[in-house]
Amino acid sequence: MTGADFQSLSPLLILSGGAAVLMLQIAFVRSVNLTATLTTLILALAALSCVYAGQIEEQRVTPLLLADQFALLFCSLFCAAAAVTALLSHDYIQHHGDEPEEYFLLLTLSTMGACVLAYAVHVASFLLGLELLSVSLYALIAYPNKSILPLEAATKYLVLSGAASATALFGFALLYAVTGTLEFSTLGTRLGETISGQPVLIAGAAMVFAGMAFKLSIVPFHLWTPDVYDGAPSPITGYLASVAKAAVFIAVLRLFLEADLFRYQLLVELIGLMAILSMLAGNLLALLQTNIKRMLAYSSIAHIGYLLIIFMAYLTSSDRALTVEAAAYYLIAYTATTLAAFGLLTLISAQQVERENIELHHVTGLFWQRPLLAALMLVAMLSLAGIPLTAGFIAKFYLFSAAVNGQNWTLLGSLILGSGIGIYYYLRVVYYMTRRPEHQPTEPGTTQSWREFALPGALIAAILLLGTMPQALIAFLESIL
Amino acid sequence: MSMVVLIGLLLIGGVIAWWTERINSDWPRWVALATVCAALLYLLRITASLSLESFELVPDPHDGASWLLHLKLAWIPRFGINFELAMDGLSLLLVALTLLLGLIAIASSWSEINFKTGFFHANLLWTLAGVCGVFLALDLFLFFLFWEVMLIPMYLLIAIWGHENSGYAAMKFFIFTQFSGLLMLLSIVVLAWQGAVTNGLLSFSYFDLLGLPLEGPLAWVTMLGFFIAFTVKLPGFPFHTWLPDAHTQAPTAGSVLLAGILLKTGAYGLLRFCIPLFPDISAQFAPIAMGLGAAGVIYGAILAFGQTDFKRLVAYSSVSHMGFVLLGLYAWNTLALQGAVMQMVAHGVSTAALFTLAGSLQQRLHTRDMRQMGGLWHQAPRMGACAMFFALASLGLPGLGNFVAEFLILLGLFAVQPWLCAVAALGLISAAIYALWMMQQTFQGEPDTGRQMRDFNGREMLAMTTMIVALIGLGLYPQPVLDLVEPTLDALQQEVRSDVIRAFATTSAAQ
């Protein structure tokens, strides 16, 4: 391992070192404030170190990891998102769990897993990253001890996610059995050399995708999503919906690109079909949902459906870089937006120990009582609905461009139909928020920390900036792809 | 930059209005008023600084530099998207109308809104800014952005300050317009990529996309994407059903803005984008579009007569009147086009006035149900006189703006589609039926002596007088408006080439 290797891995190093530091700190001083601050610092530092890591050329660090700009970009995104999650969790976890310090440790480890996924170009790193992410999430989901719902959610997630991992593993084993390599890129060349149409290969690829489809909650592997989202603590739901999803998606995209699984046209077409099903089912399921977390869970199914469009578009498009750019932009925008939406739920529920679920009527009049929070929700909902000025719009525009370029008319039709249905339930939240409260406004929370102003403000700014001045990010994406 | 300043002025004014609510809940009104006045003055200054000849120059649709004002800043080069604004006579006219009706809207809601005045006026100003943007944006992406963005404050206006069923109405409004907007976005993207294939350069600029050779089913679908988006907003039959609900539930200012300006964006879009971008297809499509227009004229008028809710009646009358616009646009000759533009302006004013009136009635009587009114003339003669004037304007009494518009449209249409013209002319009769029935139910008849009602005060009369004078002016001397938009219409007609015009004629002959 050379110095350049270390430099290019600096986010991972910081995260793992940070985990050790945190453990030590917990062992000696139990102080949630300290742990939270430390965690935020570590995550922020890791995010910043991506800039440092990005100063050197694309670097292959052992066969396992590829440190390119793409990986670093998403690394920094995940670390930043995790930092936001840590900040959001601070008040929340103090109310919802005893011994909250390990929470932050697990969060750091989980982020480490996500970052590894971003780097992964090898089955081993892929699997380990995935499991590091998942296992810490099981624990995080089950973390609060005052309610039994997190327990149920964690159990469901663990059992199903374990099965999905096993399926993916089995698929990789099949691929390995025939090609004899575990590296994605070599896998690609070997697949090209092998006689095409080998059923075991396509079956292996399909099993890998099925396992990942579960993690991404693509129809028909989506049934767990609302239950887990609903039961998990709000900040973790946000993390699960943003970072975990994005990391898996990035890894899958890597796999498909490096190993050129696009050669299995039928598989890609099936992904297109699943995209359509996800868009429609996700939006229909969210339609009349009054529990905001479940609603967002269903909406995340739809959004992954939108995002899957790029697989088909990649296949048919003449401008393939565009489709990858679209995916990257969409993921970034979606991460910011989802964090904002769940962050808001966290802030609302931080003071309501007895109630984890937030129904629509709980946000009635929020706009007049806590305008900044409501503004955040408004921006997040508009962004999810893909209304201009928000990040979600540019992302959707990217998808449109990619799909038009690839002439995927059916997918586009579903996208429009799904978005049309989506407007209803996103707007319903806004409507409830802006309704005049029936009773006198309740006292604003007594423990309004600076986080309640700074975080929403920053998230709003990020979403709006991504929505109005996207060129900087687009140019960056263009340069690294 | 002056156009950016204009839009920015309204946006910032909105923020200030919101903020000043903390000081005093009356301040936002004054801030809003001052902002719109300032914007109007600024527009005047811009206009005055232009040379007179430039107003007679025909703007080249392929070169923004030949327009009255033109601004192009790089924005998202990846997609060839620019921040491109341009103004010609048509835009100028509609922006002026927007600001004028903005004033009316503020005046009409002066004493109506007491809940969160700051945010209300902020939304009002932002809607205005969005609409101005729509009228000025010449980059299709930017156009779409403004197109969608203006809906959000409008949605909030309806949802928050609306009446008893405002949630439903606001949602319906938003879903209709957004969904059709998505179709338009798709069309825009398809068009841009088509342009990239033809020109070798990805661009969303109107000036680059005009005159693309488009054929085949894809082009049809693309055209329909634009058409549906604009027709929903217009609103044209059968996409109009959001309108009665939205109008009825919106607060007065919301109705004024909706009817006065937002509907015009649909007509503007058809005129500026839908037809010139797809000349050949539009020519083939014209009979259907005109059929929808005529259907809207008749259908709106029939349903207007059936209503018992004052605002709903006026809303359906809008459907009927905007049907004329659709007819005029697709007739595509100078007469009809001028008529359509005239109708946009005149209908904007007359309907704004009627909604203001409806708002005043609701504020005083706490009902919009006309069955509970009657004989109001006795108690409020000034209101009655104004209502009578605008009812007559709305039924197209000669000497008022609406007549000029409808006459020109029908005159132009007759040369193209005489039978359709005859059908649409039935709308003139039914307009008389509903407009007079409305007067009968509200202001005429035996007054309810137990009811106390305040007549218009000075502020309200000022607003009304402004609109009355405007309508009379438009009716008796419409030439300034006609002259203002004439170069634009000439340019657009040149764009839709002569062989296509012949195609229009032959479709009419085939009918």
Next chain:
Amino acid sequence: MMESLFYGASAVALLATVAALTRANAAHALIYLIVSLLAVAVLFFLMGAPFAAALEIVVYAGAIMVLFVFVIMMLNLGEAGNSREREWLAPRKWIVPGILAGILLLELVLAVRHAPDNTSGVEVPPKMVGLTLFGPYVLAVEIASLLLLTGLVGAYHIGRRFIVRRDFSRPGDNS
């Protein structure tokens, strides 16, 4: 001879697995599962992976299954639990899972039917595994260590209170 040993061990593994998943008593099932794992270890050994075989016995059968044993003992489910399990295992409950699993098996069989070659028959000795593991895979080992750390911390946090409650249960706390 070796081949027949291979197929014999395979049969044992399969049968033991089926038995493990159909037992009503958790402890019995666990024993069957361990048998199955041992049989798989034999397979590993026969395939020339002695290191894997050893780990299968030591870690899988030895450590992980012991965790199960601990838990089963702690819960002390008893005979009532067994009869309930039997109830849940009524034959008609098997139909749907059986059919689905059968179809899946059929599909997998179809998929792997024409897998190309025989196993090489070359033994991969532990040393080679070790060299590779700490060569190209060294980072993976690090990550795996973090993974185990995660499992540790997670299991500690989640399971902790159960132990606390059972051992030092406060009076009147039944929840």
Next chain:
Amino acid sequence: MGGLQIPLEHVLLIASCLFSCGLAGLMLRRNLIFMLMSLEVMLNSAALAFVAAGARWGQPDGQIIFLFILSIAAAEVAVGLGLVLQIQRRFKTLDMDQANRLRG
């Protein structure tokens, strides 16, 4: 030792059988402990396939992945058994059909 000539196909078949058994167990059992056992079976089947594939190519990679699968299984089971304990305490049962407060 070793030097066995078994068609790879057959090993994969056995692994497939184990995998299917695991899935069947997952669908069949209501008791959480058995579900976890089924998971183990599935992971084990994948491990078997990897080892067989490694043997086929004469590479150590198959065994190494097996090693990682082992750690994955350990970590999952550790957390899973922790959950078993909590579920038993809070729900007074391990029947996962009873734990369906989250739905709809």
Next chain:
Amino acid sequence: MAVLWLIPFLPFLSATLMLLSAGRMPRYLSAWLGVGSIGLAAVCVALVARAYLADHQVQELTLWTWMSVDNFTPRIAFRVDGLTVVMMSVITGVGFLIHLYSVEFMWEDESICRYFAYMNLFVAAMLLLVMADNLLLLYLGWEGVGACSYLLVGFWYRDPDNGRAARKAFIVTRVGDTAMALGLFLLFTELGTLDIQPLMAAANDRWQIGDTLPILATALLLGGALGKSAQLPLHTWLPDAMAGPTPVSALIHAATMVTAGVYLIARLYELFLLAPPTLAVIAWIGLLTLLLAAFTALAQKDIKRILAYSTISQIGYMFLALGVGAFASSIFHLVTHAFFKALLFLAAGAVIHCLHHEHNIFRMGGLRTRLPVVFLSFLIGSAALAALPFSSGFFSKEGILLSAWTQPGIGPWLWAGGLLGALLTSIYSFRLVFIVFFGEAQTEPDRQPGWQMAIPLMVLCVLSLVGGWFVLPLSGVLPDPGHDPVSHWVEYISIGTPLLGLTVAYLLYLGRQVSIASLMASPAGAAVQSFWYGGARIDKLYDLLLVRPFTGLTHWWRNEPVDLLYNALVWMTRWGHGRLVVLQTGELRWYATSMVFGLLLLLAIVLRDSA
């Protein structure tokens, strides 16, 4: 001619002033302004007329170009020739008298200011109508008078019946107006202009007599004329329009507005001459209308309705004249009719005014001695209406009948019909006189008409008597067929008919020689009576065929049928939601099963293809 623009402007200005005062203007000021502005306008008209009579020079004045779109450039411009002078004189002259009369008639009404505002607005619009040099400006006046008519009929808005009558007046005429608008579109599209003189020149240039296009265009224009002039089949609004104040009926629904249709056809006679079928239709419509209205008038009880039907009938004569090409005779009858019908209405108004707003003639009676001035006026008016020799009506009607007679082919039939109408006219006019002014008094008048009422009555009496001697300056403006001398017995019959009618009326209603009551009592008589009393049931017919279906349709559609489509979409999405959400059972085993199911499908599809 600088003074031209003042003529419509003065009434318009005063109307605007009164409207701006929002009803707070003192009533005497309103009255002065209202009457004075018309008086001044009348003076201006007199000046214009004197100038025209001096040299027969057409006067033109262009104020501004109304709009200029493409080649469509209508101007706000006036053109005054003989016909216009005649019309302007009638409008301002008779108008002035009626305004003066109104001062007293309306003095006690609280809304007198509004009244004069509307009246002046009406006069302005009517003047625009007749002075317009192009058809668009004419149309402006045309619709403007319609609107004013609406406002004035519904002047007493508190009674919903009045509002109903007003709406009916406006909407029925609007039907005709719309046809007329279509006619204008046709003319412009074909001939490229709406300026009347170039239009007629172009029509003569491009069209032959009997071409389809002129027939179509004139038919559409005729529609407008029928509506405005209350001819069959659009006549039903006029009797109801009597709901307005009586001076309004006199001015608008007798003297001026309802004759606009006649004016229009006369103004465009060159166009109509190109379409002989249209002319024939006009003649027949006129004839039918005059007979039908005369019969109906005979069966009415309301004094104003009788006069209204009589107006319809008299305009029928004018149409008859237009149809046979006797344009000048038609206009002549228009003028005399304006005099005597205004007189009759004003007199009737005086009766009503003095009799506590009593309209039913059978509750009047014996007023001959109690209201002598009114009686005299009414008598003179009736004589003129019945065309008793040497009254103004005699001359004008005689001209029409003779023109009809000389019409080749159908002439005698038209003549005979007209003659029958004259007989009926005479009968119903004198029925009115006998019932109202003779016999026993039913109601006592509570006042006498003051000078503001008396003077107009007197002046109009004189005009009704001597109007027949006027020579209208129409030569060169309108063609005069100058009918050949006819055999004298035709003239004798014409002269004798009204006298016969007078006799019959005397016998029936005053002489008690024949018991009209017993005639009415018989079943057949009652049926006939009720048939004609209901205006030949045409109203009922329209109600059944048009009004009810329309209101039914609107009621049925009220709640937006198109929304059903969208609601169906909403229902479908809800249905989809309902179907999908039942899958979210929360059961772990089911979730696992669903995943296996998904895996199965995925594998099945990829394997099926690769196998």
